[in-house]
Amino acid sequence: MTALRLVDVSARLGGRTILHEVNLEIPDGARLGIVGVNGAGKSTLLRVLAGVLSPHAGTALLNGADMRRIPARDRARRLSFVPQEDVGTPELRVGEMVALGRVPQTRPWSRDSRAEHDLVRAALAAVGLADRIDTACDQLSGGERRRAVLARGLAQQCPIMLLDEPTNHLDVAWQLEMLDVFAARARTLVATLHDLDLALRFFDLLAVVGFERPGEPAGIVAFGPPAEVLDAARVATHFGVGSVQVPHPSRDQTHLLIHPREDTPPA
Ligand SMILES: Nc1ncnc2c1ncn2[C@@H]1O[C@H](COP(=O)(O)OP(=O)(O)OP(=O)(O)O)[C@@H](O)[C@H]1O
Numbered sequence: 001m002t003a004l005r006l007v008d009v010s011a012r013l014g015g016r017t018i019l020h021e022v023n024l025e026i027p028d029g030a031r032l033g034i035v036g037v038n039g040a041g042k043s044t045l046l047r048v049l050a051g052v053l054s055p056h057a058g059t060a061l062l063n064g065a066d067m068r069r070i071p072a073r074d075r076a077r078r079l080s081f082v083p084q085e086d087v088g089t090p091e092l093r094v095g096e097m098v099a100l101g102r103v104p105q106t107r108p109w110s111r112d113s114r115a116e117h118d119l120v121r122a123a124l125a126a127v128g129l130a131d132r133i134d135t136a137c138d139q140l141s142g143g144e145r146r147r148a149v150l151a152r153g154l155a156q157q158c159p160i161m162l163l164d165e166p167t168n169h170l171d172v173a174w175q176l177e178m179l180d181v182f183a184a185r186a187r188t189l190v191a192t193l194h195d196l197d198l199a200l201r202f203f204d205l206l207a208v209v210g211f212e213r214p215g216e217p218a219g220i221v222a223f224g225p226p227a228e229v230l231d232a233a234r235v236a237t238h239f240g241v242g243s244v245q246v247p248h249p250s251r252d253q254t255h256l257l258i259h260p261r262e263d264t265p266p267a
Helices: 042-050 070-080 092-105 114-126 141-154 172-185 196-202 232-239
Strands: 002-013 016-028 031-035 057-062 079-084 162-163 188-192 206-208 219-225 240-245 255-261
Touching: 002 042, 002 188, 016 042, 016 057, 016 188, 016 206, 016 219, 031 042, 031 196, 042 079, 042 188, 057 240, 070 079, 070 092, 070 196, 079 141, 079 219, 092 114, 092 141, 114 141, 141 172, 162 172, 196 219, 196 255, 206 232, 219 232, 232 240
Parallel strands: 031 188, 031 206, 079 162, 162 188
Antiparallel strands: 002 016, 002 057, 206 219, 240 255
């Protein structure tokens, strides 16, 4: 079963083709990371997958159905999307902002129920902000605000969760913790990320958004298991840096060390 699928999708923004003929299949239960350089088109791809940007050509499918035929509320019950620069709603309290994530799942008369309050509280506890439920959103730090917005995505309780740079603004411990929290709660998780080392370790599939030839629209230039996708030649070609995969000295995990491209790693 496929959670999300793109068939020959092209996407245009401001009259320019950003993505061209993208084909992508995200299996149900996958953890897919999307990587690529600035401006490659990762956010655009995620917005197409979330159904907030309609393809200019081709088809985006959610659970096998054309996204355009799925009513917005139904889509929001199956899929939550946390955009990159979403800073919440400054005039709301944190709890009220997180409760907005419940709107697709509830009817107006049930929104004040004990169960709903508990759910919002649990989402905030998962991001370490249970004690800030009554704080105004604009009184949070950058990282706290990011975690509060992520809590809104969690509260939506969808089987598919799409996160655009969820680790932005977060300290290192929260970067790891947030990814683990989402992995535990989403059945299918798709996230963009700039940290290639974290991408190598955390996801079970990676897609590189990039350019086959300069000046052409972007596409998916590599897709598969992270250790294969992030081989040294591909990292050099698509990220402009040298790299080497090394085992952690005491843990069963592989890390990606990055160095300037002209540098030769010690033998
Ligand atoms: N509203 C817009 N109108 C026109 N062009 C846009 C618009 N938004 C983004 N673009 C362009 O689309 C291209 C892809 O942008 P996108 O945000 O998808 O890249 P990204 O890979 O997510 O980048 P980053 O890593 O910097 O967040 C860029 O060249 C960008 O300038």
